[in-house]
Amino acid sequence: MCGIIGCVGKKSAAPYIIQGLKNLEYRGYDSAGIAVIQDGKLLRLRAAGKVNALEKLAAKKNFTGVSALGHTRWATHGKPCEANSHPHTDCGGTLAVVHNGIIENYLPLKEELKKKGHVFRSETDTEVIAHLIEENLKTENKNAPAEKRLLSAVQKTVKRITGAFAVGVIWSGAPNIIAGVRRQSPLAVGLGDNENFIASDVSAFLKHTKKAVFPEDDEIVLISPSGAKFYDADGCQKKPQITKIKWSSAQAEKGGFEHFMLKEIYEQPDAVADTLRFGTDDMPSIFGVDKNEVKQIKNIQILACGTAYHAAMTAKYFIEQYAGVPVNADYASEYKYRSVPPAAGTLVIAVSQSGETADTNAAFKKAKSLGFKTMAICNVLGSTLTRMADHTFYTRCGPEISVASTKAYTSQLAALYGLALFLGRENGGLSEERFKSLSEEFFSLPRLLDETLKMLAPAVEKLAKKVYRRETYVFLARGVNYPAALEGALKLKEISYLHAEGFPGGEIKHGPIALIDKNLPVIALMPKDALFEKMLSACEETKARGARVIAVTDSKGAEILKNKVSDILVIPPATPFLTPVLNAVAVQLFAYYIAKLRKREIDQPRNLAKSVTVE
Ligand code: F6R
Numbered sequence: 001m002c003g004i005i006g007c008v009g010k011k012s013a014a015p016y017i018i019q020g021l022k023n024l025e026y027r028g029y030d031s032a033g034i035a036v037i038q039d040g041k042l043l044r045l046r047a048a049g050k051v052n053a054l055e056k057l058a059a060k061k062n063f064t065g066v067s068a069l070g071h072t073r074w075a076t077h078g079k080p081c082e083a084n085s086h087p088h089t090d091c092g093g094t095l096a097v098v099h100n101g102i103i104e105n106y107l108p109l110k111e112e113l114k115k116k117g118h119v120f121r122s123e124t125d126t127e128v129i130a131h132l133i134e135e136n137l138k139t140e141n142k143n144a145p146a147e148k149r150l151l152s153a154v155q156k157t158v159k160r161i162t163g164a165f166a167v168g169v170i171w172s173g174a175p176n177i178i179a180g181v182r183r184q185s186p187l188a189v190g191l192g193d194n195e196n197f198i199a200s201d202v203s204a205f206l207k208h209t210k211k212a213v214f215p216e217d218d219e220i221v222l223i224s225p226s227g228a229k230f231y232d233a234d235g236c237q238k239k240p241q242i243t244k245i246k247w248s249s250a251q252a253e254k255g256g257f258e259h260f261m262l263k264e265i266y267e268q269p270d271a272v273a274d275t276l277r278f279g280t281d282d283m284p285s286i287f288g289v290d291k292n293e294v295k296q297i298k299n300i301q302i303l304a305c306g307t308a309y310h311a312a313m314t315a316k317y318f319i320e321q322y323a324g325v326p327v328n329a330d331y332a333s334e335y336k337y338r339s340v341p342p343a344a345g346t347l348v349i350a351v352s353q354s355g356e357t358a359d360t361n362a363a364f365k366k367a368k369s370l371g372f373k374t375m376a377i378c379n380v381l382g383s384t385l386t387r388m389a390d391h392t393f394y395t396r397c398g399p400e401i402s403v404a405s406t407k408a409y410t411s412q413l414a415a416l417y418g419l420a421l422f423l424g425r426e427n428g429g430l431s432e433e434r435f436k437s438l439s440e441e442f443f444s445l446p447r448l449l450d451e452t453l454k455m456l457a458p459a460v461e462k463l464a465k466k467v468y469r470r471e472t473y474v475f476l477a478r479g480v481n482y483p484a485a486l487e488g489a490l491k492l493k494e495i496s497y498l499h500a501e502g503f504p505g506g507e508i509k510h511g512p513i514a515l516i517d518k519n520l521p522v523i524a525l526m527p528k529d530a531l532f533e534k535m536l537s538a539c540e541e542t543k544a545r546g547a548r549v550i551a552v553t554d555s556k557g558a559e560i561l562k563n564k565v566s567d568i569l570v571i572p573p574a575t576p577f578l579t580p581v582l583n584a585v586a587v588q589l590f591a592y593y594i595a596k597l598r599k600r601e602i603d604q605p606r607n608l609a610k611s612v613t614v615e
Contacts, residue, residue: 001398002086002100003027003072004187005204006168006178009195009225014063017070020197020204021051026253026260027100027200028074028399030381031085034058035096037175038065042096046085066225067176069168071098074398075381077106078123088127090134091118094172097133099126100200101165101185102277102396109160129167132157137173146174147222154179154220155235163277168198180221184273189213189221189228191242196223202245203252213240259602261402261495265588266453271397271407272414272581273446280439283422288375288391289347294426298345300325301372303332303363305612307405307490308351308412313483314580315349315416321480321577322424322438332363340370348372351416353400353408354611355383364388377415379408393419402603403610404494406588409487413581414445441575451572452582456589459569463550464593466567467521474515474547475502475587476538477525484525484580488587495605496595505531505538518546523590524565525583528557529576539565552586554579 003024007016017034032054033046045061047053051072071086078084087096103109106125109132114120118131136153144152150171164184171177180187180198190197190205190212197205198221202212215221218233230238247256257263264271278286289297300319302312312329319327332350336359348367352360355378368374368388376389379397386392395411421438424430430438467473473492475485485502492500503512505524516522522542526535532553539549549565551557554573561568571582595602 001027001074003200003204004070004098004100004166004168005197005199006069006098006170006180006223007195007197007205008067008176008178008223009192010066011195012064013066013068014058016195016208017068018051018055018058019207020199021054021070021072023203023249023253024072024200025051026399026401028072030073030075030080031082032070032072033085033087034063034068034070035087035089035170036063036065036068037170037172038063040172040175042089042094042170042172044087044089044096046082046087048080048082048085067170067178069096069098069170069178076102076394076396077125079382084122084124086126088122088124088130090130092134095130095133096170097126097130098168099129099165102163102274103128103161103165104163104277105161129157129161132160133169137171147177150174150177150179151220151222151231151235154181155231155233158183158218158220158233164274166200176224178223180215180223181218182215183217187215189215189223189240191228194225196225196228198223201252201255202247203249206245206247206249206252210245212243212245214243258596259402259592261404261406261592261602264400264402264407265585265592267397268407268410268585269446269450269453271395271411272449274396275411275414276418276443276445277396283418287393287419287422291426294423296345297325297347297423297427299343300327300347300349301335301367302327302329302349302351303335303360303367304329304351305332305357305359307409307487308353308360310483310487310490311409311412311416312351313486314413314480315420317480318417318420318577319423322420323427323429325423325427330363332357333359335363336366340366342370346372347375349375349377350385350389351377351412352385353379353405353412355380355385356611358612361385361388377412379411400610403605403608404491404591410449410581410584413584417442417577417581438575441578445578445581448572448574448578448582449585452585455570455572456586460586460589461593463567463569464590464597467548467550468594468597470519470521471498472515472520473498473500474512474520474522474542475500475525476505476508476522476535476542477502477583478505478531478535479529480577481525481527481580481583484583484587487584488523488525488590491587491591492594494608495591495602496598496600497606498594498598505535508538509541513541513545516542516545516547520547521550522547523550523552523587525552525586526557527554527571527574527576527579528560529579532557536564552583
């Protein structure tokens with residue numbers, strides 16, 4: 001997730017760009033950059049770090065050009081540094097591109113363009129767009145108007161690239177025009193008074209205009225000081241649908257949601273889709289192990305803290321089921337201080353959103369010192385953890401602003417599920433046929449998450465109103481869903497400051513049942529899988545002691561539970577091993593709405609920090 005902005009008007013564009021980038025900084029802040037067309041030339045300035053660093057440098061330049069692009073980066077391809085910062089330019093230095101998203105086919109395109117003589121100066125996927133447009137501009141009729149040539153070159157470029165993108169382009173050949181185009185990544189067009197904008201979201205230009213257009217996939221927009229023209233993928237001009245934005249800037253940053261946490265809960269289908277932007281054939285390179293190396297993996301140790309630890313625990317079920325390799329999930333803070341016997345064929349995986357958690361990094365360092373092969377599953381490119389790992393799989397969910405982790409968790413689960421399928425295929429744990437059918441459903445996870453949100457959100461909000469006054473909550477689940485019960489309890493504790501516990505359904509009778517009293521909410525995560533009946537017994541045991549049982553299940557389970565529990569929340573049907581990802585959404589929403597009714601500081605709960613950098 002990066003932030004892009006473009007502005008063209010009658011006044012110097014640089015101040016608009018810097019201000020807009022500050023409003024977009026929540027989307028990423030590894031580095032920032034600006035490109036301005038001035039006196040017929042393209043000028044570019046980039047700086048590592050936050051937008052402030054760019055602002056200081058820009059203040060020393062005399063940017064007077066009225067057409068400019070800006071970018072604030074969340075690194076996905078290439079470490080955060082000046083050379084990888086956007087805007088990226090073509091060989092001739094006449095055009096500049098800013099991009100948010102992932103170009104999936106950038107490697108073959110890069111090779112093709114290199115053969116044609118293009119010289120690349122960054123490690124990014126984005127740079128291919130600049131060179132492709134340059135290449136396409138060469139074939140345009142030189143006598144055609146510049147605006148038409150730019151439109152046509154962008155169109156041809158869009159047809160060659162796959163993946164998700166929102167792109168802004170400026171070219172000194174058409175100095176008063178900015179082109180914008182999107183596919184799956186967000187792009188808003190702002191229509192002002194003699195000044196027009198493109199940006200990742202409206203917060204970047206709300207100060208100047210509240211009139212916005214949201215282009216569709218592959219639609220190209222050309223903005224100029226006098227207006228904006230919209231074209232479909234075949235170049236036919238379209239009539240835009242203008243929306244009047246009623247949000248304040250602060251609301252706009254949160255996409256109109258009241259809290260970042262809720263916004264991030266809703267971002268999960270996209271976060272997981274971005275994490276899964278690879279095909280089954282890419283798995284060896286994505287996971288950094290080939291068939292021979294997979295065969296040498298005799299056991300796996302997964303290290304993590306907090307929510308990431310719950311993803312690690314879930315992975316034990318995934319990997320042992322599909323690949324038959326023994327897995328041990330460890331709290332990183334414990335691993336460091338226990339004796340770890342040497343074992344040949346050990347793969348150590350650290351799971352971390354930030355890559356800066358001191359406990360996780362210390363444990364990982366110990367694993368490295370023991371000579372184990374290492375892998376990181378991490379969301380932050382270039383973070384300390386990734387620098388230590390032999391290989392990193394990046395979850396690509398963009399910055400997570402809310403302290404309570406949501407989209408990073410489901411992306412970690414997706415990554416680990418993919419790893420389990422891959423290991424199973426390579427070591428013979430899964431037949432090719434089974435691998436194929438499981439993969440098909442796995443890659444449809446973003447759609448399942450989308451359905452889950454639609455099915456659950458209003459129902460969970462309503463339910464929260466009934467139970468939020470209770471002081472203690474119990475989450476129950478079995479098997480692969482047990483860690484989701486722990487995650488439910490953790491989320492609730494973190495943001496509502498209420499007492500919550502998660503237990504395996506079979507364990508409740510061994511002690512925790514003493515907690516149950518009249519109306520105590522018991523949230524039972526129980527899809528209609530092989531353990532459903534066992535979960536039903538656990539529910540009965542708590543119900544007999546007066547508990548209010550809230551079941552999270554699928555439609556088949558709901559049919560059976562109809563008259564047996566107090567409340568039912570329905571998730572879509574899915575392969576049993578994918579249900580922890582859907583149940584995660586249920587427990588996140590539950591915690592969110594309880595905390596909201598309790599009027600808590602949801603995005604920044606007391607005593608917590610987003611990244612715990614001390615042991
Ligand atoms: C819970 C939460 C924490 C983190 C934990 C690890 O919502 O956010 O429990 O999961 O501190 O952080 P990372 O994943 O950055 O290593």
